[in-house]
Amino acid sequence: MAEAVTFKNMALAKAINESLRRALDSDPKVLIMGEDVGKLGGVFRVTDGLQKDFGESRVIDTPLAESGIVGTAIGLALRGYRPVVEIQFDGFVFPAYDQIVTQLAKMHARSLGKVKLPVVVRIPYGGGIGAVEHHSESPEALFAHVAGLKVVSPSNASDGYWMMQQAIQSDDPVIFFEPKRRYWDKAEVNTEAIPGPLHKAQVVREGTDLTLVAYGPMVKLCQEVADAAAEEGKSLEVLDLRSVSPLDFDSIQTSVEKTRRLVVVHEAPVFLGSGAEIAARITERCFYHLEAPVLRVGGYHAPYPPARLEEEYLPGLDRVLDAVDRALAY
Amino acid sequence: MTVESTAARKPRRSAGTKSTAGKRTTAKNAPGTDPELVQLLTPEGERLKNPENAAYDKYVADITPDELRGLYRDMVLTRRFDAEATSLQRQGELGLWASLLGQEAAQIGSGRATREDDYVFPTYREHGVAWCRGVDPANLLGMFRGVNNGGWDPNGNNFHLYTIVIGSQTLHATGYAMGIAKDGADSAVIAYFGDGASSQGDVAESFTFSAVYNAPVVFFCQNNQWAISEPTEKQTRVPLYQRAQGYGFPGVRVDGNDVLACLAVTKWALERARNGEGPTLVEAYTYRMGAHTTSDDPTKYRADEERESWEAKDPILRLRRYLEASNHADEGFFAELEAESEALGKRVREAVRAMPDPDHFAIFENVYADGHALVDEERAQFAAYQASFTDEGGH
Ligand SMILES: Cc1ncc(C[n+]2csc(CCOP(=O)(O)OP(=O)(O)O)c2C)c(N)n1
Secondary structure: OOOOOOEEEEEHHHHHHHHHHHHHHHOOOEEEEEOOOOOOOOOOOOOOOHHHHHOOOOEEEOOOOHHHHHHHHHHHHHOOOEEEEEOOOHHHOHHHHHHHHHHHOOHHHHOOOOOOOOOEEEEEEOOOOOOOOOOOOOOHHHHHOOOOOEEEOOOOHHHHHHHHHHHHHOOOOEEEEEEHHHOOOEEEEEOOOOOOOOOOOEEEEOOOOEEEEEOOOHHHHHHHHHHHHHHOOOOEEEEEOOEEEOOOHHHHHHHHHHHOOEEEEEEEEOOOOHHHHHHHHHHHHHOOOOOOOOEEEEEOOOOOOOHHHHHHHOOOHHHHHHHHHHHHOO | OOHHHHHHOOOOOOOOOOOOOOOOOOOOOOOOOOOOOEOOEOOOOOEOOOOOOHHHHOOOOOOOHHHHHHHHHHHHHHHHHHHHHHHHHHOOOOOOOOOOOOOHHHHHHHHHHOOOOOEEEOOOOOHHHHHHOOOOHHHHOHHHHOOOOOOOOOOOOOEOOOOOOOOHHHHHHHHHHHHHHHHOOOOOEEEEEEOOHHHOHHHHHHHHHHHHOOOOEEEEEEEOOEEOOEEHHHOOOOOHHHHHHHHOOOEEEEEOOOHHHHHHHHHHHHHHHHOOOOOEEEEEEOOOOOOOOOOOOHHHOOOHHHHHHHHOOOHHHHHHHHHHHOOOOOHHHHHHHHHHHHHHHHHHHHHHHOOOOOOHHHHHOOOOOOOOHHHHHHHHHHHHHHHHHHHHHOO
């Protein structure tokens, strides 16, 4: 008899919640910290019910001070805890940026490997929810650029569940970007499965004509693009990177050697974004396989605009299809 | 003043100091240990005169009935505007609204204390202060509607843009005040922030800078008891106004639901600034009667009774009682104001509905003052892309 597996149909926010619950339950050193994470359960309810069940010493409402949140999490980690901190929105991580970049990222190296910092920084990120300023940004490249940090972003509930488990178990600091506009999207989560490695990309749709690479909020869009392209007889492969640092170049290379064309899609500004790194490396690795230059679709070199302009700013179906057409036209 | 000495003090008759434990996990102050609170008008509308408030009383001692009615009018119209914005959000005209309900006295009192050449640095809830500064209320709605990220010229009324990142503006205010001092001018700056924001490093740094450089700035903290779901106890273990002492400048707690006291205390603090006596921290002890914003659900974290206890201290009702008891206002005044409120609501509603969506190219506007080649390139690509649709649309 096969072992009973537990499949649940869950929204991404709920999957992360269940994952945090499991971590709190199985390791007394795991702590949740952040603004409004207690009674309110976070502004997106990702920590809903956790303080009720694990108490105020495990699920900690912090003062409104992001530098304080990350800085004290570092101290707690030095003392053997595994803090999972929540930054309320993408644009509010910057008061903590100093602590993350100058301390969290470098302390392991500075201590010649003696100190481990198993801190997870959760950041709901990205646009598409009609919010006001600082609530819709995609700053992942700013973190991926810093050595010593790992940067990941799940695109679906199953990854939300499992990647959070893996991030908490990691002895390195992990910046965990949660695509807020996908929080309410449901998917099957097998809570007993043995997950693949945290930093391995996943082919979420097979195809032969072109590879679309994305992560976080843009994976679903790319799947829709592939559906639309299929109607026009084009076969697109969609790769969910899952991790921005490290980046799984091997998986991208394998796919590009098959399809010979690559379009990278992210919400963050294109200029010096993660797509730039992917384009450069893949050009280096796959120069003789490529039939077209690697194209990128993303945000502009402009501040994230007010809500009524975000549809123009964010990559949508048409913009990605346009890039697909351009790549195929070479 | 130490916490101990405060604890030894006799409780005095005041609004807003009773700790309503509600759903809170930690009690703020044991009964009878409330710190002093400057109050000039009781919740019942009685004018208080006592030795403790005498130092501030002189700033409103010669206030005219006309000015008193003006303060009342400001509060009523601000509340009406706020209510209109809340309902416009419910009707889908605004994406979000941060209501000031309950904080009218703190904002009108402090706002009316400022002089035209003073400079104001607000957070995102200072609709009443904006009103005092002569900013068209409709202008405040653009960012909440999602058509811009600001929407007014800060130098038009010396009222800076709203700041969403908690606490940032306190440093800008301090720097601006340092500039005033360098210029030898006698204007002053006032910076608004919340009790939650008081935990931010930026706020601590602004206290440090303003003290060290003796900057003419008034820090006006509206302690409305909550930072979204977190009560003030999650930010501090001592009354906030006492923080100032550690930086070397005075801090005072004022009844934030008493418009006269807020006016008097802020005038005092601004005068200190103008006289070269440096910064002051004013803690206006008040209450956020509504949700944090229209996205928030306060029933998850606070008890209804708490709000009810604060309704009894309503800033508008309080002044109305005083105006009536002192015969400074008659029925005609209140009726006229009611009509004016309705007209304001209507005007704001119409202004919002008429607010056009921004031009798509606004994305690329004002990214740099000097221009930038990459922005030009992307704008051109964007234009070509937009045009490709128009062509396909085919007429
Ligand atoms: C740096 C930063 N962190 C978090 C937030 C999200 N946030 C917006 S308002 C708020 C609560 C602020 O409380 P308080 O300072 O007391 O002011 P109030 O809203 O009560 O007037 C929080 C946490 C933010 N805007 N900026």
